Amino acid sequence: MDPKLVEDARQSLETERERIRLVLAGEVEHPRVDHVAQTAAASEVSESQRGQQLREREELHLALIEGALSRMDSGLFGLCQNCGQPIARERLEALAWAQDCIGCHSARRR
Numbered sequence: 582m583d584p585k586l587v588e589d590a591r592q593s594l595e596t597e598r599e600r601i602r603l604v605l606a607g608e609v610e611h612p613r614v615d616h617v618a619q620t621a622a623a624s625e626v627s628e629s630q631r632g633q634q635l636r637e638r639e640e641l642h643l644a645l646i647e648g649a650l651s652r653m654d655s656g657l658f659g660l661c662q663n664c665g666q667p668i669a670r671e672r673l674e675a676l677a678w679a680q681d682c683i684g685c686h687s688a689r690r691r
């Protein structure tokens with residue numbers, strides 16, 4: 582594993598972890614993409630539902646990031662958790678928290 586790649590990945594993981602912590606702490610507003618399209622009557626329920634969904638997604642993402650950071654500490658970073666093969670560099674550069682190689686990932690989606 583290229584130390585430069587690991588270092589870059591660690592930095593992006595830590596940045597992302599910090600962002601999610603702020604979001605979960607309520608210090609950063611969630612982006613509200615379709616706010617304008619909503620009617621006033623429907624907005625209260627769906628705002629909180631969507632807030633909940635976003636929270637769950639962020640928590641899931643945070644767990645992935647924590648997992649990647651702990652694999653980094655145990656020297657397993659960049660290895661597929663399913664088949665043990667190294668994950669492609671391009672995939673790690675795009676998704677530092679990826680825990681499976683592209684082969685296993687696409688096999689699971691089928």
Ligand SMILES: [Zn+2]
Pocket residue numbers: 661662663664665666681682683684685686
């Ligand atoms: Zn794999």
